[in-house]
Amino acid sequence: MAAELFGEKMSINVVFTGMYRNDSGITNLSLQERIKYIKSNNIDNIYWYTWKEQDQSKLQNISDELREFGVRTIPISEPFPHVNRGIDGRQRQIYNIKTALKDFDDRDIVLKLRWDIDFNEELVQNIQRKNFFDTVENGAIRNKIWTGFYSIQEMFSPCDTSFAGYVGDLDKIINFQFEIDDASSDNYVSHDGMMLMPYLISKNKKVCNIIKQPTPNPSSLMFKMSHIENKDHIYAWAYSYYLLHKYFKTGPLGTCYFKRGDMSRWPYSFVDYDRFLYNKKTVVGLEPNLGLYPRYRVYDDIFIDKVVKGQFNDLFAERIYNTISQENYEI
Numbered sequence: 001m002a003a004e005l006f007g008e009k010m011s012i013n014v015v016f017t018g019m020y021r022n023d024s025g026i027t028n029l030s031l032q033e034r035i036k037y038i039k040s041n042n043i044d045n046i047y048w049y050t051w052k053e054q055d056q057s058k059l060q061n062i063s064d065e066l067r068e069f070g071v072r073t074i075p076i077s078e079p080f081p082h083v084n085r086g087i088d089g090r091q092r093q094i095y096n097i098k099t100a101l102k103d104f105d106d107r108d109i110v111l112k113l114r115w116d117i118d119f120n121e122e123l124v125q126n127i128q129r130k131n132f133f134d135t136v137e138n139g140a141i142r143n144k145i146w147t148g149f150y151s152i153q154e155m156f157s158p159c160d161t162s163f164a165g166y167v168g169d170l171d172k173i174i175n176f177q178f179e180i181d182d183a184s185s186d187n188y189v190s191h192d193g194m195m196l197m198p199y200l201i202s203k204n205k206k207v208c209n210i211i212k213q214p215t216p217n218p219s220s221l222m223f224k225m226s227h228i229e230n231k232d233h234i235y236a237w238a239y240s241y242y243l244l245h246k247y248f249k250t251g252p253l254g255t256c257y258f259k260r261g262d263m264s265r266w267p268y269s270f271v272d273y274d275r276f277l278y279n280k281k282t283v284v285g286l287e288p289n290l291g292l293y294p295r296y297r298v299y300d301d302i303f304i305d306k307v308v309k310g311q312f313n314d315l316f317a318e319r320i321y322n323t324i325s326q327e328n329y330e331i
Contacts, residue, residue, distance in 0.1 A: 012109045012128055013045040014038050016071075017096045020050065020062045021116045027259055029118050035069040041124045046071045049100040051078050074100070079176065087186050087216050090194045093160070095176045097195070106168030109133075116258065117148075117162050123255040127164045136247060140200060140331050141169035144249045148256045150304065151192060152271065153283045153296040155211070155221040155240040158248050160195035162256045173199040180208055186216040193221075200243050203331040210236045223280045228316045238323035245308045251300030269293045271303055276312035 022031060029037075038046055048066060050059070052075040063073040079095040080088070097112055104110060111127050113119065126132050126146070133143040145165035151157040163170075178185040178198045185198035188211055201207060210232045213220050227233035272278055272295055281287040282294035289295070298304065306312055310321035 010105065010107055011045050012043050012111075013047065013104065014043055014111045014113060014124075015097070015100050016046075016048045016113050016115055017100065018050065018093060018114050019054070020048070021114075026116045027118055031065070031069060034119075035071070037119065037121045037124055039070065041121060041128065043124060043128070044070065047074055047100070048072070049074045049076055049096055051082070052076060053078050053082075074103070076100075087190050087194070087218070090160070090190075091177060091186075094174060094195050098171070098174050098176045101167055101171045101174070104167045106166065106171070108167045109164065110167055110170060111162075111164040112170075113162050113256075117256060118259050119162070119256040122252065126255070133165055133169075134249065139246060140203065141172055141247065142166065143169055144247060145169060145173075145196065146249050147196065148258070149250055150244055150248070150298040151296055152279055152298050152303065153223055153294065154191055154193075155236055156189050156193040156197040156201060156243070157191055157221070157240075158193060158196050158244060158250075160192050161258050163196065173197075175199060178202075180212075181205075183212065184216070187213050189221065190216040190218045191221065196248075197243070200247060200331065201239075204239055204329070207236050207239045223283050225281075225284060225286070228277075228319070234316075234319045235323055235327075238320045238327065239329070241304060241307045241320060242324050242327075242329060244304050245301075249301055250298070253299040269295050269297050271295050271298050273302055273306070275314070276307065276317035277314040280316065 021027065035046070048071055050073065059073075059075070066073055076096070076099050079092060083089045083092065101110065109127055111124070133146065135143055143166050145158075145163055148159040148162040150159070174195055175185075175198065180188055180198065180202045185202070186194070188201055188208060189197050201211075211221060227237065269290060278287055279295045282289055283296055307317060307320060308324055310318070310325070312318070312321075
């Protein structure tokens with residue numbers, strides 16, 4: 001427990017996970033800038049949970065460097081050998097943060113970051129604000145979880161590269177190699193939402209039956225034009241927006257981003273907050289992109305709120321809104 005390992009309770013903590021990456025091609029922030037953002041905002045608890053099995057000499061050198069900046073390195077054993085990407089890579093990331101959460105108390109706050117994620121002071125300040133993690137009424141967890149962004153190109157996709165919340169809430173929904181009805185949750189969701197969504201999805205058996213695949217398929221939840229006329233897919237999309245609205249929050253714009261994957265895209269991928277289906281059509285190439293990429297990121301909660309409150313007037317948005325309004329979800 002946190003009281004035994006770290007000597008305090010009810011703390012606010014920054015937890016870096018995974019491999020140490022500090023190359024300028026990957027991140028704009030130096031180690032000094034990262035620590036300054038955190039410590040200048042009165043957060044002294046900074047940890048790096050990483051793998052014991054990596055090169056020991058390199059690990060020691062990095063740990064020594066981090067120690068000078070007040071970062072404590074916590075080596076943990078790998079669940080299975082290193083993989084670069086894909087579903088197994090995401091499961092390793094799930095194991096990393098799940099293991100870290102065991103060292104904190106339920107009402108501690110953890111901001112989970114990676115060394116290849118850029119962020120600013122506003123994010124660190126926000127997680128300390130009273131009532132920032134809004135209370136969830138009659139829900140599976142007590143408070144909302146902050147995440148770096150949502151993707152509107154696919155169902156059930158809050159960003160898993162950076163998030164924050166109360167440990168008890170995070171520990172409940174983050175589960176390594178989770179199963180739904182005796183099948184791997186990878187068969188239900190195997191993209192960015194793998195870390196934060198499977199537990200919540202498991203509470204809706206109808207949705208589970210709609211989205212389950214014989215084998216994991218990261219593209220299975222991508223938007224398709226056929227979804228507009230398919231009652232099952234409308235139901236699944238409605239549940240996706242319902243969960244994002246009830247259990248998550250994001251923004252403000254620019255508080256956190258993934259340079260390697262997103263910096264080149266974001267200036268050309270702003271979501272159109274006045275049109276719903278238009279954004280979806282850019283994903284499948286039926287509307288022009290603003291730049292090289294479709295309008296597929298949601299930077300704050302405005303878009304989600306407008307869907308759930310019925311403020312878009314195209315057929316797809318209206319069907320999703322009507323489904324949310326009519327369904328009595330039990331979670």
